[in-house]
Amino acid sequence: MLLANCGKNSEIKVYRVSKAPLEESTPQQQDAMPTNTAAPRMPGAVAPTAATAVTTPPNWEPQPLSQMRQASFLVKGDKGAVADISFVNLGTAAGNALDNVNRWLDQLGQPPITEEKLGDIAQRLRTSLGDVIIVDLAGLPKDADPAQDGRIIAAMATTGNSTLFFKMRGNADLTEAQKGDFIKWVAAVCNAQTEIGLAQTAAIPPRESGLPQIKWKTPESWTEVSPSSMRYASFSASAENGDKIDISVVTFPGEGGSDPDNVNRWRGQIGLPPLDGNAVTSQIAPLRTADATFSTTDIVGAKARTIAAWTRHDGRVWFFKATGPSAAVEKEKPNFVKFIESVRF
Amino acid sequence: MLRKVIDLITSLKLTIVCLAVGMALIFAGTLAQVHLGIHEAQQRYFQSMFVWWPPEGRGFKIPIFPGGHLIGAVLLVNLIAAHAKRFRWTWRKLGIHLTHAGLIIILAGGLFTDLFAVESHMRLAGGDTKNYSEDMRRTELAVIDTSDSDLDQVTAIPDTVLRRNRTIDHWSLPFRIVVRNFYQNSRLKMLSEVGNEARPIANQGPGAMIAVEPAPRATGVDERDVPSAAVEIMPKDGGSLGTWLVSDALGAPQTFSCGGRTWMLTLRPSRYYKPYSVTLQKFTHEKYAGTEIPKNFSSRVTLIDPERSVNRDVLIYMNHPLRYRGETFYQAGFQKDDQATILQVVHNPSFIAPYVACVIVAAGLLVQFGFHLVGFSRQRRNAMT
Numbered sequence: 001m002l003l004a005n006c007g008k009n010s011e012i013k014v015y016r017v018s019k020a021p022l023e024e025s026t027p028q029q030q031d032a033m034p035t036n037t038a039a040p041r042m043p044g045a046v047a048p049t050a051a052t053a054v055t056t057p058p059n060w061e062p063q064p065l066s067q068m069r070q071a072s073f074l075v076k077g078d079k080g081a082v083a084d085i086s087f088v089n090l091g092t093a094a095g096n097a098l099d100n101v102n103r104w105l106d107q108l109g110q111p112p113i114t115e116e117k118l119g120d121i122a123q124r125l126r127t128s129l130g131d132v133i134i135v136d137l138a139g140l141p142k143d144a145d146p147a148q149d150g151r152i153i154a155a156m157a158t159t160g161n162s163t164l165f166f167k168m169r170g171n172a173d174l175t176e177a178q179k180g181d182f183i184k185w186v187a188a189v190c191n192a193q194t195e196i197g198l199a200q201t202a203a204i205p206p207r208e209s210g211l212p213q214i215k216w217k218t219p220e221s222w223t224e225v226s227p228s229s230m231r232y233a234s235f236s237a238s239a240e241n242g243d244k245i246d247i248s249v250v251t252f253p254g255e256g257g258s259d260p261d262n263v264n265r266w267r268g269q270i271g272l273p274p275l276d277g278n279a280v281t282s283q284i285a286p287l288r289t290a291d292a293t294f295s296t297t298d299i300v301g302a303k304a305r306t307i308a309a310w311t312r313h314d315g316r317v318w319f320f321k322a323t324g325p326s327a328a329v330e331k332e333k334p335n336f337v338k339f340i341e342s343v344r345f
Numbered sequence: 346m347l348r349k350v351i352d353l354i355t356s357l358k359l360t361i362v363c364l365a366v367g368m369a370l371i372f373a374g375t376l377a378q379v380h381l382g383i384h385e386a387q388q389r390y391f392q393s394m395f396v397w398w399p400p401e402g403r404g405f406k407i408p409i410f411p412g413g414h415l416i417g418a419v420l421l422v423n424l425i426a427a428h429a430k431r432f433r434w435t436w437r438k439l440g441i442h443l444t445h446a447g448l449i450i451i452l453a454g455g456l457f458t459d460l461f462a463v464e465s466h467m468r469l470a471g472g473d474t475k476n477y478s479e480d481m482r483r484t485e486l487a488v489i490d491t492s493d494s495d496l497d498q499v500t501a502i503p504d505t506v507l508r509r510n511r512t513i514d515h516w517s518l519p520f521r522i523v524v525r526n527f528y529q530n531s532r533l534k535m536l537s538e539v540g541n542e543a544r545p546i547a548n549q550g551p552g553a554m555i556a557v558e559p560a561p562r563a564t565g566v567d568e569r570d571v572p573s574a575a576v577e578i579m580p581k582d583g584g585s586l587g588t589w590l591v592s593d594a595l596g597a598p599q600t601f602s603c604g605g606r607t608w609m610l611t612l613r614p615s616r617y618y619k620p621y622s623v624t625l626q627k628f629t630h631e632k633y634a635g636t637e638i639p640k641n642f643s644s645r646v647t648l649i650d651p652e653r654s655v656n657r658d659v660l661i662y663m664n665h666p667l668r669y670r671g672e673t674f675y676q677a678g679f680q681k682d683d684q685a686t687i688l689q690v691v692h693n694p695s696f697i698a699p700y701v702a703c704v705i706v707a708a709g710l711l712v713q714f715g716f717h718l719v720g721f722s723r724q725r726r727n728a729m730t
Contacts, residue, residue, distance in 0.1 A: 012506060014517045016496040017618060123626060123647070123658050126472060136658075180649065180656040258491055258600050258609050277602040312597050315470075 054188035057181045060085065071189075075170070075178055080147045083170025083178060087189065089163075097122070097156055100165070101135055104152045107169075108139030125155065125183060127190035129164075132157040134183065138172060151175040155186040164190070212251075212314065217342035219335040222247065237322075237332050245324030245332050247339075256310075256317030259284060263297055266308060270301035270323070289341045294320075296340075298333075305329040309340045318343075354423055355430040363420040366411060370396070373410070382564030384482055392459055414459065421452045440713025447706030454698025462693035465617050466677065469625035469646070470685040476622040478690040479614040484572045486591060487613055488518060489598070492606040503615060504529075507574055514581075519604035523577040525588055530560040530570035533594045545590070546575040550599040552590020572612060578603065617690075621650035621670065626658065628686040630679060642676050644686040661688065 056062075056073060063072040063084075071087035101122075102112040113121075118135075125132040134155045140146055150172035157164040166186045168175050175182075218224065222235040235247040256262070263283070264274035275283075280297075287294040287309060294309040305326040310319045320343070322329060322336050353359060374390030381389065390396055391413030397406040411419075428445045465478035486507055490498040500517045504527075507513075513522040526546050534556050536543055543556035552575070563570045573592035579585050580603055589599055591612035598611035624647040631640040643662035648655060648669060659667045667674040673696070677689035 012503070012513075012515055013501045014498065014515075015501070015618065016493075016498050018496060123645075176656075177654050180651070180654070183656070255597055258598065258607070260600050260607055261491060277600045277607040281600065 054185065054192050056185055057178075060181075075174060077171060077174035077177070081171035081174040082148050083168055083174045085168045085178075085182065085185075086166070088165045088167075097133055100154075100156060101137070104135075104137055104154055104167075105139065107141070108137055108149075108152060109141035109144075110137065110139040125187055127157070127187050129157050129190040132186060132190055134186070136179070140172075147171050153179055153182055155183070157190055212316065212345070214318070215342075215344045216339060219339055221332075221335065222339075232318075237324075237328075237335070239325070239328035239331060241328075243325040243328040245322055245328050247322045247336070248320070250319045250321070251316050255312065256319070259295065262310070262319075263299070263308075266297075266306050266321070267299055267301075270299060270304040270306055272299065272301050287337070287340060289343065291344050294340055300326060307333055307336055309336075313345050351426075351430075355427045356423070357427060359423045360420065360427065363416055363423065367413075367416050367420070370410065370413060370416060374413075380564065382562075382568075385562065385564065414456070417452055417456055421449065421456070424449055424452065437716055440709045440711070440716065443709025443712060444706050445709075447702045447704075447709060450698055450702035450705065454695045454702060457695035457698065458693055461695065462691065463617065464692075465615075465690045467623060467674070467688045467690055468680075468685055469623065469628075469644075469688070470680075471625055471628065473685075474622050474624040476620075477616045477618045478688075479616055481569050481614050483615040484570075484593060484612055485615045486522070486574065486576070487598075487609075487611050487616075488522070489609040489611070490517075490606055491600075491609055497609075501616070504572060519582075519606075520578050520580045520586070523579055525575040525577055526557070527572070527574045528557060528559045529572055530562050531573040531592065531594075532558045532560050532571070533573065533592055534558065547588045547590035549587035549589045549601070551595065552588075552592075552599075555590055557590065557592070574612060576610070578610075580604070617692075619670070619672070620652055621648060621655070623648055623674070623688075625686055628679060628683065630683045642679060642686075644676055644688065646674075646688075 060073040060075055063074050070089055071085075073085040075083045075085065077083070098113075098115050098118050101118055105112060121135055123134040123136075125134055132155050134153070137152045137154070138150065140150045144150070148170060150170070152167060152169045153175055154168070155164075155166040166182070166189070168178060168182050218235065219237075222237045225234045225236050232251050233249040237245040237247060239245070258277075260275075260277040260280040263280045267274060283299075284295050284297050287296045292311045292313060294311045296307070296309045299306045299308075303325065304323060306321060306323045307329060308319065308321040310317060312318075320336075320340055322332060324332070370390060373396075374386050377390060378386040389412075393412035394415045395408035395412050396410040398409045399406060424445065428442075428449075432442075463480075465480045467475055467478040469475060484504040484507075486502040486504075488500045488502065490500075498517065500515060502513060502515075502522070507524055507527050508529075511524055513524070534543075536545060536554050536556050545553050545555060546557050547553055547555075557573050557575075560571070571592065571594045573590065573594070575588050575590055577585060577588040578601065586601055586603060589601075589610055591599070591610055593612055593614070595612075598609040600607060600609050602608070626645040626647055629641070629643045629645075631642075632638060633640050641662060643660055645658060645660050646667070647658050648667070650656075650670075661667050661674055661676050663676060666676070671692055671694065673691045673693070675689040675691065676686070678687035679685065680687070
């Protein structure tokens with residue numbers, strides 16, 4: 001009984017965890033996967049289309065492409081279990097989500113569902129291409145072999161001029177086991193679509209997808225450019241000699257990593273070695289604006305230079321960064337400071 | 346003497362006394378919630394061996410009433426002893442045996458819940474993924490070695506240790522942590538706002554510009570303490586890296602270097618990491634049409650467990666929790682602007698005990714009254730014939 005008066009939480013614990021998300025993580029890390037989950041291997045095999053530009057798990061065997069299919073894989077499991085994975089890019093006349101889901105249900109010998117029911121079962125995956133609808137349908141058609149059929153996991157993304165279909169159909173247990181990799185693949189293909197410009201008009205900037213709205217005054221000499229999936233906003237500024245400066249606004253929930261880690265990463269991006277924590281801290285200066293206090297740093301490399309300002313507000317970290325040739329950044333620095341001073345949360 | 350002790354612990358009078366004292370304790374504990382808040386009142390009255398006067402932290406204390414654990418333990422011993430002493434195996438007493446067994450399981454289950462259950466919360470905004478829950482009533486000083494490129498090594502020092510130990514010397518750290526001040530609840534103000542008379546309790550980092558004022562413990566259900574501490578970092582090979590203010594109100598962790606490695610220091614709600622993660626897909630807050638009266642709260646989450654190849658969507662709503670790996674996720678609350686959901690995460694190894702006990706007690710009562718009913722019917726039939 002004396003145990004009752006001992007605290008349950010009175011021991012010092014030591015454990016290891018994955019690092020907090022950093023500012024410039026790769027698109028694969030951005031797919032909201034857990035920080036301690038091993039992502040499927042994504043080495044950089046580059047191919048002409050988005051579906052093949054992302055690498056798939058090693059157990060996905062590539063299959064010959066048909067006229068319709070832009071990617072096709074076969075996964076084999078135990079006891080003859082197989083699952084067929086495909087990617088098809090159709091035009092806008094591909095039908096609405098409900099029509100397609102009911103078509104897949106019919107393929108599994110299941111009755112159609114209503115729009116309301118679809119709302120309940122559909123899962124949404126946020127990608128740079130916009131929200132992707134994912135459905136997980138089960139059912140075994142008459143006389144079908146359960147080793148080869150029983151479940152369809154499908155994803156559908158609609159852009160301005162096309163509809164992308166991703167489908168995995170096969171043995172129920174095998175598709176369940178492959179679901180995580182399938183969803184990551186869908187996200188990677190959608191993000192790659194944006195990256196290689198196949199669907200730029202359909203790319204939805206993160207600002208429209210539920211992130212807090214902040215305001216600023218953009219310097220007149222800057223041009224707003226379409227942000228990538230990682231960025232909240234993106235600008236470009238040109239020097240007289242044609243040098244380009246890239247200005248980015250990025251936000252993440254939480255603390256966004258430690259200041260020394262972030263500064264050292266930026267140093268690495270312009271070819272400078274890392275510094276220890278105290279040295280980094282000595283290079284960080286506060287910038288107080290009407291709305292917040294920013295930390296700022298100015299990193300000068302051999303050729304390139306990065307000026308950055310960041311602040312933590314309402315549980316998020318906001319990074320503002322300008323990178324470019326040293327002379328051009330020097331010239332643009334007053335505009336960057338004015339830009340930071342104009343930020344309102 | 347032994348006989349007297351046995352007579353005492355097997356006495357049914359003791360049972361009555363325990364029940365009466367328990368009722369008085371519940372009454373006093375309920376009233377105490379007004380001033381102490383539900384959590385503190387629970388701890389002082391029900392999760393303790395004695396109720397003390399004056400409360401802890403005054404230098405001395407006197408037990409003035411038995412606490413919940415003591416009453417429950419005495420009742421449990423009394424129930425087992427009394428039953429053992431009077432135990433006679435006959436089928437006619439099966440109902441009584443079952444009922445007593447059920448009561449013993451209820452009492453033991455309550456004690457085990459108090460001892461081993463862990464409650465925490467997981468707050469998720471839309472799209473957030475977390476693989477840990479937080480105990481908002483407990484705090485830990487997290488000292489994080491960030492040198493490794495993939496993994497952080499965290500040394501989590503609970504507030505109970507911070508309160509108790511002036512110097513913390515742990516094998517995982519190349520420095521000692523000397524706790525200069527610890528405030529269970531505090532208010533932080535910039536020195537420039539407070540005036541010249543205030544002095545910072547730290548000389549490193551932002552703490553050197555901040556004054557810390559102690560504050561009374563938070564008692565409201567929706568309030569929580571803001572713990573703060575001043576800790577001096579003293580490398581084991583000598584010297585000092587200064588005194589740092591750590592506080593739940595500071596937000597960002599602070600960074601320093603020691604032993605060739607970079608460290609982060611932060612005081613935060615205690616974390617319980619899990620081998621799986623939960624992603625909030627959608628939080629729904631339905632209201633009755635035309636009113637602000639809540640109708641339903643629900644959270645659609647994706648559960649991902651790489652070890653068990655689990656990746657599935659779950660809808661958590663009132664009375665429909667998610668149970669996974671011995672933990673139960675209840676829909677507990679939400680952020681006022683509906684932008685985030687708050688799930689209560691309960692790990693209770695003995696959660697099954699009340700269900701089992703109720704079934705056994707019900708079976709016992711059915712058997713007992715069944716015997717009486719059958720006997721009564723027989724007597725009546727015999728009388729009529």
